[in-house]
Amino acid sequence: MQIPAVRLYLASTALAAVGQNVLLTVLFKQVFDLTGDELDIGLIGLAQFIPALLLVLVSGWVADRFDRRRVTGLFLAGRGLAAGALILFTVSESTEVWQLFAIAFALGTADAMLAPARRSVAPFLAPKELFPSVIALWTATFTASAIIGPIMGGFIYSVGASWAYVLAAALQFGAIIPMILLRYHRTPERITERPTWASAVEGLHFVRRTPVVLATISLDLFAVLFGGAIALIPAVAEERLGVGDIGYGWLRAAPGIGAAGMALWLARRPLTRRVGPTLLIVVAIFGFGHIVFGLTRSYAVAFIALVVVAAADMISMNIRGAIVPLVTPDEQLGRVNAVEGVFIGASNELGAFESGVAARAFGLPAAIAGGGFITMGIAATFAFVFPSLRRIDTFTELRPPDADADPAPVG
Structure with a gap:
């Protein structure tokens, strides 16, 4: 925190994340209040996800070619414009829900271009040995x-x-x-060649040939894809809890409270050993929390279940956030x-769509609890399919595949 660039990065993160949480809290509630259909919540998530999939090759190349700070700033402005479109929709008192889907698509486009650039700024803010601490603070x-954004969104x-x-x-x-x-501690290397198909798909090739990266991000994809209860909170609050x-x-x-509490714990006592096994265990806990949330009719139990789910997800995010940059x-x-970002977007936005479809087909309890059971099974499966992930002990043993290090931890 004594490094000015870290403070500025955290300030930008705080402002943008509070704004995004306010916006999404209100957007999901607004669309459900307009239609009363869980599927429409899912369609909002799908509209946000599609741009990340379509732009995966473009967004990554842009982040590696241009100044990542300016790219981030440009698409933060895009988010602001999407919020402006939602203001116009609301004051016009329109009931045309397709307009919300279109705005969600525009918001997803800004997010798709913003995310790779912003996440790629963090490793260059401080000396490499402090990077895990930067991730913990972030x-x-x-x-x-x-926490702050949804509470503010609910009140406003x-x-x-x-x-x-x-x-x-x-x-x-x-x-x-x-x-x-903000100013970098060390200047990132940029690609300088003209855009080519081979350059654009290099990120895909790297993920495919590096088992620990593939395992880490695909575990998050499948876990949150089937454990997407967060998107269904508006329906759960009204139909099962009556609030x-x-x-x-x-x-x-509640998820923010659980995640923030765990983040503070990790900042004071960072994870140093048994990194891989811990990741698999917390994903299983994440699934169990969804089972509880899906079956309960108690507000207090539902609140606690969401706290536990998010605390487990925070450990997973912390581990993933350190592994991927250290190996890349x-x-x-x-x-x-x-x-x-596509994997994460798939797990969040596409997970919201999957949850909305499942809720309409099978009902809220079966959709949420069933996803929890599947998530626990996924954690067990990954433990056997990806032994390189299970065997990671410390972050310090991780290096890019071409570094002068034991290649075993990266497969």
Whole structure:
């Protein structure tokens, strides 16, 4: 925290993440209030995911070719404009839900271009030996925002959705300033050649031929794809728990509380041993929490289950956030982060779509609890299919495949 670039990066993260959490909290609730259909929540998630899939090769190349700070600032402005479109939709009192799907697609486009560039800034803010601490601070900031944003969104939505979108837009534009002002500790290497198909797909090739990276990000993909209860919180709050907008806002904040508490614990006592086995265990705990959340009708039990789910996910995110940059060469980091972004987007936005479809087909309890059982099975399967992941003990043993190190930890 004594490094100015780290403070600016965290400030930008906090502003952007609070704004995004306010926006999504209100957007999911607004679409459900308009239609009363869980599937529409899922379609919002699908609309956000499709751009990440379509732009995976472009976004990674842009992050590796241009100044990542400026790319991040440009698409933070894109997020702000999407929030502005939601303001216009709300004040017009339109009930045409397809317009919300179109805006969600635009928001997903900004996110798809923003994410690889922003994540690829972090490894260059401080000396390499401090990078795990930077990740811990970033995750703590990000998850604290996941508490503040939903609570604010729930309260402001009870006054008027347009005011929530005004706040979200202001925060996205405000996040641009610290990102542009930060200075690197070491300058990232950039690709300089003209764009080619081979250069664009290099990130995909790297992930495919590096088992520990493939295992780490695909585990997150499948776990959250089937454990997508967060998107269904509006329906659970109304249909199973019987709470209003403020109760919904606090329930939406429960994952942030669990994640922030765990992030603070990891910042004080970072994980140093048994990294791989810990990742597999916390994914299984993540699945069990979904089973509890899906079956309960108690607000308190549901709240605690979401806290536990998010705490487990925070450990997983912390491990993944350190493994991928440590194993990836600097000049490929943007392209690999773009591929990872599709996996993460698939697990979140596509997971929201899967949850909405399953809820409509089988009902809320079966959709959520069933996804939890599948997630626990996935963790057990990965333990056997990817022994290189299971055998990781410490972060210090991880190196890019071409580094002068024992290649065993990276497969």
